[in-house]
Amino acid sequence: MNSLAKPATWEKFFWPLLTAAVLLAVWHYSVIWTATKVFPSPLSVEKGLVELAHKHVLWADITDSLRRVAIGFGLAAIIGIPFGLALGWFPSLNQIFNPVLQILRPISPIAWIPVAIIFFGIGDKPATFLVFLGALFPIVVACASGVSRVPSIYRRAGRNFGLSSPQILARVVFPAALPQILIGLRIALGIAWLVVVAGEMIAVDSGLGYLVIDSRNSGKRYDLVVAAMLIIGVIGLALDLLFRQIEKIRSVRWGFRS
Amino acid sequence: MRLRPVAFILVLLVIWQTAISSHPGQLLPGPWQTLRGIGDLLQHGLLLKYVVASLFRVTWGFLLAAVIAIPLGLTIGWYRRAEMAFNPLVQIFRPISPLAWIPIAILWFGVGDLSAIFLIFIGCFFSLLLTAMSAVHNIPDVYINVGRNFGLSTPAFIYRVLYPAVAPQLIVGLRITLGIAWLVVVAAEMIAVNSGLGFLIVDARNAGNRYDLVVAGMVVIGIIGLLLDLAMRSLEQVKSFRWGFPEN
Amino acid sequence: MSTQSSPQSAGVKLRVDHVRKAFERDGNSISVLEDINLDVRNGEFICLVGPSGAGKSTLLNVMGGFLSPTSGSVAIDGETVQGPDPRRILVFQERGVFPWLTVEGNIGFGLSNLSDAERKQRIAHYVQLVRLQGFEHSYPSDLSGGMKQRLQVARALAVNPDILYLDEPFGALDSVTRFIMRGELLRIWQTERRTIIFVTHDIDEAVQLADRVVVLSSRPAKIQDILTIDIDHPRNLSSPRYLELRDQLAQKIGLAFSA
Numbered sequence: 001m002n003s004l005a006k007p008a009t010w011e012k013f014f015w016p017l018l019t020a021a022v023l024l025a026v027w028h029y030s031v032i033w034t035a036t037k038v039f040p041s042p043l044s045v046e047k048g049l050v051e052l053a054h055k056h057v058l059w060a061d062i063t064d065s066l067r068r069v070a071i072g073f074g075l076a077a078i079i080g081i082p083f084g085l086a087l088g089w090f091p092s093l094n095q096i097f098n099p100v101l102q103i104l105r106p107i108s109p110i111a112w113i114p115v116a117i118i119f120f121g122i123g124d125k126p127a128t129f130l131v132f133l134g135a136l137f138p139i140v141v142a143c144a145s146g147v148s149r150v151p152s153i154y155r156r157a158g159r160n161f162g163l164s165s166p167q168i169l170a171r172v173v174f175p176a177a178l179p180q181i182l183i184g185l186r187i188a189l190g191i192a193w194l195v196v197v198a199g200e201m202i203a204v205d206s207g208l209g210y211l212v213i214d215s216r217n218s219g220k221r222y223d224l225v226v227a228a229m230l231i232i233g234v235i236g237l238a239l240d241l242l243f244r245q246i247e248k249i250r251s252v253r254w255g256f257r258s
Numbered sequence: 259m260r261l262r263p264v265a266f267i268l269v270l271l272v273i274w275q276t277a278i279s280s281h282p283g284q285l286l287p288g289p290w291q292t293l294r295g296i297g298d299l300l301q302h303g304l305l306l307k308y309v310v311a312s313l314f315r316v317t318w319g320f321l322l323a324a325v326i327a328i329p330l331g332l333t334i335g336w337y338r339r340a341e342m343a344f345n346p347l348v349q350i351f352r353p354i355s356p357l358a359w360i361p362i363a364i365l366w367f368g369v370g371d372l373s374a375i376f377l378i379f380i381g382c383f384f385s386l387l388l389t390a391m392s393a394v395h396n397i398p399d400v401y402i403n404v405g406r407n408f409g410l411s412t413p414a415f416i417y418r419v420l421y422p423a424v425a426p427q428l429i430v431g432l433r434i435t436l437g438i439a440w441l442v443v444v445a446a447e448m449i450a451v452n453s454g455l456g457f458l459i460v461d462a463r464n465a466g467n468r469y470d471l472v473v474a475g476m477v478v479i480g481i482i483g484l485l486l487d488l489a490m491r492s493l494e495q496v497k498s499f500r501w502g503f504p505e506n
Numbered sequence: 507m508s509t510q511s512s513p514q515s516a517g518v519k520l521r522v523d524h525v526r527k528a529f530e531r532d533g534n535s536i537s538v539l540e541d542i543n544l545d546v547r548n549g550e551f552i553c554l555v556g557p558s559g560a561g562k563s564t565l566l567n568v569m570g571g572f573l574s575p576t577s578g579s580v581a582i583d584g585e586t587v588q589g590p591d592p593r594r595i596l597v598f599q600e601r602g603v604f605p606w607l608t609v610e611g612n613i614g615f616g617l618s619n620l621s622d623a624e625r626k627q628r629i630a631h632y633v634q635l636v637r638l639q640g641f642e643h644s645y646p647s648d649l650s651g652g653m654k655q656r657l658q659v660a661r662a663l664a665v666n667p668d669i670l671y672l673d674e675p676f677g678a679l680d681s682v683t684r685f686i687m688r689g690e691l692l693r694i695w696q697t698e699r700r701t702i703i704f705v706t707h708d709i710d711e712a713v714q715l716a717d718r719v720v721v722l723s724s725r726p727a728k729i730q731d732i733l734t735i736d737i738d739h740p741r742n743l744s745s746p747r748y749l750e751l752r753d754q755l756a757q758k759i760g761l762a763f764s765a
Binding site: 015092112115118213215222234236 | 262263264266267270285286338339342343344345346347349350351352353354355356357358359360361362364365437440441442444445448449456459460463469472473475476477479480481482483484486487
Binding site for chain 2: 570572589590591592595596598601602604606607615616618665
């Protein structure tokens with residue numbers, strides 16, 4: 001019923017490689033059998049990747065996307081973390097702000113584009129603003145919830161040892177909430193990556209999102225479309241893995257189940 | 259006490275109105291104008307039409323994704339080798355924004371409902387897949403051992419132990435994914451479709467800078483998204499699921 | 507009094523034969539059980555005691571078929587144990603009951619092959635036996651710790667197992683409740699006699715409950731000693747014989763700690 005005896009270590013590589021091979025084969029043969037003229041085969045995507053790598057545009061696009069994520073996410077963190085901590089620490093504040101947040105949150109960042117363009121014009125800034133918006137909510141929510149979930153035992157212990165409120169917040173509550181805050185940041189980073197790509201498809205003319213839509217619009221280069229998609233996926237995964245490394249640092253590791 | 263958030267919202271509205279009024283010739287609308295914009299849309303029947311269109315797409319994309327991703331995710335989460343096989347692939351596809359699939363969507367489905375549903379499906383699929391996988395991992399071993407101890411057949415085990423054990427987590431995952439679906443549909447409609455609330459926003463701006471309609475659309479999007487979330491939360495209250503929340 | 511060799515008696519319900527159990531962790535082999543040999547007679551109440559981490563639970567799980575021995579075998583009624591089976595039910599220390607089922611639902615869990623009428627009857631019988639009348643439609647979240655454990659026992663007994671394994675079932679309860687639960691368990695056992703194998707680290711508990719107490723040494727565990735408790739039930743906890751046996755057991759455990 002359950003998985004059988006513990007899989008061997010080599011299986012960790014075997015199964016995914018097998019699956020990938022099978023999928024590539026299916027992809028390759030469906031392209032041949034359906035005799036499609038437009039949809040790329042794995043080989044043409046590979047060639048497309050090489051082509052992109054040689055055109056300097058790819059590196060510029062990657063840098064642009066990453067830069068927007070860095071700035072937007074960074075701003076969201078700088079503003080969102082203190083704000084979220086405050087919301088978690090002062091329940092009355094949370095009561096006041098929460099309804100507004102609940103109404104704003106379901107509005108896709110992309111829907112803010114017209115407003116963003118009015119404020120920031122066209123170019124980098126609206127895209128960065130969208131990233132900021134997209135990352136802000138998960139960060140605020142994670143910080144608020146992280147703080148409010150810290151067991152009251154810890155706060156009481158802090159008071160028992162004579163710490164003042166700000167000290168308790170800094171030396172007890174914040175470290176206790178840190179694992180959850182980090183998870184929220186990692187999720188927000190993932191969202192930032194999704195938003196930047198989407199935003200670039202509509203509001204800017206550089207970046208990986210733009211590359212995807214431009215490859216189609218100027219010449220139906222679906223091989224480049226798929227190649228760009230794969231690059232987006234890989235970079236997004238890399239960002240996620242990098243962040244998980246931070247979670248491994250000893251002083252936070254206690255908060256994560258091994 | 260209850261009035262505080264309401265008071266705060268009122269304060270925000272006043273600030274908003276003042277900011278707009280003090281800059282005449284501004285494109286952005288104030289709250290009053292926005293309200294009139296909503297009324298405008300209602301009158302012309304556009305609001306209802308677009309809301310229905312967006313909800314229709316969300317429903318189909320969401321349900322399709324749920325029906326496929328949940329059993330698949332439960333299976334992959336249960337069998338170690340299946341997870342080894344599929345996880346790397348999932349991890350690479352997950353960070354690709356559903357919107358990046360637009361060229362492929364248009365290629366396969368043209369411009370219209372099917373494309374939008376496909377995009378929503380993609381967005382919901384990965385979220386639900388991962389939720390299901392994680393839910394299976396989180397089943398306490400005790401429950402599994404008891405199930406084995408009582409000699410349940412595999413179908414009986416799935417129906418009587420696995421499913422009830424994962425249900426609470428799946429419900430939370432469904433709620434979050436519905437939120438994702440709502441975000442995707444709006445964005446998709448701004449880029450790849452010709453109806454719906456997202457389209458309304460782009461269209462209102464393009465055809466005459468009707469920013470009052472733009473912001474009206476945003477407000478409606480926010481409210482409906484919130485209502486969807488609240489509706490899902492009420493599901494969590496159903497007694498037979500409630501066990502999963504206070505204790506777990 | 508303390509023998510390691512097993513009686514060559516008829517009526518051997520469960521036989522543990524040269525069982526060894528080792529776990530792999532980070533490439534190293536950790537030996538938890540080392541050459542365990544034990545015969546348990548039908549209807550006997552056996553307690554497994556030993557220091558924490560000695561491997562008592564591991565041994566129980568091997569006996570139950572949840573773990574397979576690295577070498578050696580366990581046989582019940584002559585049949586080798588291959589996996590978990592409803593003929594031998596394990597009662598866990600905590601979180602064993604299904605939170606999504608009511609008391610009735612939990613007790614009836616293993617009874618799906620009975621007719622509706624039979625099932626209702628059986629459930630009612632066991633609700634009575636463990637004294638949970640009035641709570642048939644309650645969910646485990648409404649029950650106390652002791653009640654949840656009683657529920658687990660009821661669920662286990664309802665399927666009429668030959669053997670009941672209990673893995674420190676009262677460990678998560680307060681001492682008053684523990685005391686009451688021991689009495690309840692004995693009462694139930696005397697009403698519906700089964701073979702019981704009960705893991706505990708509590709010496710008093712072992713002497714109060716068991717026919718024989720099996721003392722395990724610390725890891726890698728061997729059977730250090732087997733103590734026969736030759737007092738009739740109900741046991742007087744202040745009788746000289748009881749105290750004598752208790753002290754003997756304490757001594758043997760002391761030895762086990764330093765093994």
